[in-house]
Amino acid sequence: MTTTTQTNRDKILERIANLRARAEDDGSSESEAMFALKRANDMMEAYEVSEVELALAEEEGRITIEVVQRRVSSRIRNGNQRHKVQLALYGIEQFTATKVVIHNGWSDDELTWVGDKPDVEMAIYLVEMISHALDQEYERWKRTQLGVGRGAKASFQTAMAYRISSRLQDMAREKQTERRRAAEEARALPDASKSTALVLVDAMEAKEEEVLTTFKAAFPKLGKARIGGSMNNGNAYNAGRQAGDRVNFGRPVGGSASRAALA
Numbered sequence: 001m002t003t004t005t006q007t008n009r010d011k012i013l014e015r016i017a018n019l020r021a022r023a024e025d026d027g028s029s030e031s032e033a034m035f036a037l038k039r040a041n042d043m044m045e046a047y048e049v050s051e052v053e054l055a056l057a058e059e060e061g062r063i064t065i066e067v068v069q070r071r072v073s074s075r076i077r078n079g080n081q082r083h084k085v086q087l088a089l090y091g092i093e094q095f096t097a098t099k100v101v102i103h104n105g106w107s108d109d110e111l112t113w114v115g116d117k118p119d120v121e122m123a124i125y126l127v128e129m130i131s132h133a134l135d136q137e138y139e140r141w142k143r144t145q146l147g148v149g150r151g152a153k154a155s156f157q158t159a160m161a162y163r164i165s166s167r168l169q170d171m172a173r174e175k176q177t178e179r180r181r182a183a184e185e186a187r188a189l190p191d192a193s194k195s196t197a198l199v200l201v202d203a204m205e206a207k208e209e210e211v212l213t214t215f216k217a218a219f220p221k222l223g224k225a226r227i228g229g230s231m232n233n234g235n236a237y238n239a240g241r242q243a244g245d246r247v248n249f250g251r252p253v254g255g256s257a258s259r260a261a262l263a
Contacts, residue, residue, distance in 0.1 A: 084157035091165030156240035163244025
């Protein structure tokens with residue numbers, strides 16, 4: 001690739017990164033954010049840009065994607081009741097390589113996410129999507145029952161949220177294992193120092209370290225949240241766990257979380 005061609009390619013990558021950043025800008029309206037995200041996804045498809053290429057460009061200093069903090073209303077509290085989506089937060093953290101803090105409010109909770117802008121955007125999306133899925137799947141299951149019994153909603157959504165979190169953690173581990181396996185194979189090659197797999201692993205590890213450093217600096221005296229759920233209705237719990245296996249994590253371009261929630 002010539003210098004001019006590489007420069008033009010880098011401009012495309014930077015444009016995509018900037019569009020993603022605009023989608024995360026608190027000053028953008030919902031329609032502006034969705035347009036920016038759709039435009040970024042369209043460009044990635046049109047120019048055949050992968051997440052790997054974006055990560056490599058960042059690692060090599062050709063584009064810059066900063067670690068950010070974003071505080072958003074989570075809609076995960078209704079009075080004294082916390083939405084069971086909170087039980088999936090750890091899995092979302094692991095899958096998106098982000099960190100999250102819960103801020104308890106009188107009538108609502110807020111979440112602060114720390115991470116790379118695209119990762120933070122994905123984490124926020126997953127919270128919304130999983131919240132919709134938990135509510136929709138419970139209502140769908142309840143309509144099939146003659147009677148649901150005491151504690152059915154809490155048991156159903158607890159099991160479903162835990163199962164979703166477990167799936168997200170499994171996928172995060174699989175991605176990490178695949179990257180490390182590719183890196184080990186690359187080290188056996190004569191040109192290992194130039195291997196894409198090695199650079200990608202280094203980039204991911206550097207990003208994770210930067211996110212953790214930023215998170216600890218922002219929240220040096222952070223306590224642990226106590227989040228739990230009821231499991232006293234066995235029928236509802238088993239149904240909720242099965243529902244957790246049906247959730248589709250795919251994101252439609254320009255679509256809503258509710259449309260993407262269920263397979």
